[in-house]
Amino acid sequence: MRGDSEIKKPQDVCPFIEQTLLAAQTTKHHIVQLCEDAKNYKFRGVCVLPTNIVAAQMSLESTSVKIVTVVGFPLGGNTSKAKSFETIECVDLGADEIDMVINIGALKGKEYQYVQNDISYVVKAAKKIPVKVIIETSLLDHEEKIVACKLSLDAGAQFIKTCTGFAGGGATIDDVKLIRSVVGNNMQIKASGGIRSFADAKALINAGANSLGTSCGVEIASGKTSTNKDY
Numbered sequence: 001m002r003g004d005s006e007i008k009k010p011q012d013v014c015p016f017i018e019q020t021l022l023a024a025q026t027t028k029h030h031i032v033q034l035c036e037d038a039k040n041y042k043f044r045g046v047c048v049l050p051t052n053i054v055a056a057q058m059s060l061e062s063t064s065v066k067i068v069t070v071v072g073f074p075l076g077g078n079t080s081k082a083k084s085f086e087t088i089e090c091v092d093l094g095a096d097e098i099d100m101v102i103n104i105g106a107l108k109g110k111e112y113q114y115v116q117n118d119i120s121y122v123v124k125a126a127k128k129i130p131v132k133v134i135i136e137t138s139l140l141d142h143e144e145k146i147v148a149c150k151l152s153l154d155a156g157a158q159f160i161k162t163c164t165g166f167a168g169g170g171a172t173i174d175d176v177k178l179i180r181s182v183v184g185n186n187m188q189i190k191a192s193g194g195i196r197s198f199a200d201a202k203a204l205i206n207a208g209a210n211s212l213g214t215s216c217g218v219e220i221a222s223g224k225t226s227t228n229k230d231y
Helices: 010-016 028-041 050-059 080-093 104-108 112-126 142-154 173-183 198-207 217-221
Strands: 017-021 045-048 066-071 097-101 131-134 159-161 188-192 211-214
Touching: 010 017, 010 198, 010 211, 010 217, 017 028, 017 188, 017 217, 028 045, 028 050, 028 217, 045 050, 050 066, 050 080, 066 080, 080 097, 080 112, 097 112, 104 112, 104 142, 112 131, 112 142, 142 159, 142 173, 173 188, 173 198, 198 211, 198 217, 211 217
Parallel strands: 017 045, 017 211, 045 066, 066 097, 097 131, 131 159, 159 188, 188 211
Antiparallel strands: none
């Protein structure tokens, strides 16, 4: 847990924010604006659909803003080979990090080896690119969250990410603390879903989140509360 002294004002959360735009109706114009906001506020990164990686890369050239993209999104039901191929293509296009969705049905069906192998396929395809495993906490019970974290760690992923933003619910302080208790310092945590204010962001960072996925980064950094959806 971080001390409150580290996060005193809205601008202090900017280095944690991955400004997100994953709506189906997103145009290249929207991506350019997304990237301009990320540069202006010095956000950690932007999270975009695979087809928008190149546009983001052009807009963020010569900056330190990371380009994050999604694999098996938003349901996680793609085959492992499909996720692997998607990962390879995303890396080739210029993605800096991969956010993948686990096979939630397989986890709930206790097909644990399948879930771990599914994650491993993506980790291997990503090579040195960090992989965040989206476990969709709003659909899991307490034990399933623990198992998902352990499988992700064993598969070699670098992050646990809470939610896609498409399945309801969102990041909670309790979930971030639970994830941290399972993975310790061996993995990082991306809190995502329902983060709409500075108070939300600060609480999640102090609970142990290393990054924040939100479509409300500009409002949060400006000290406002947004009513936008998180994708």
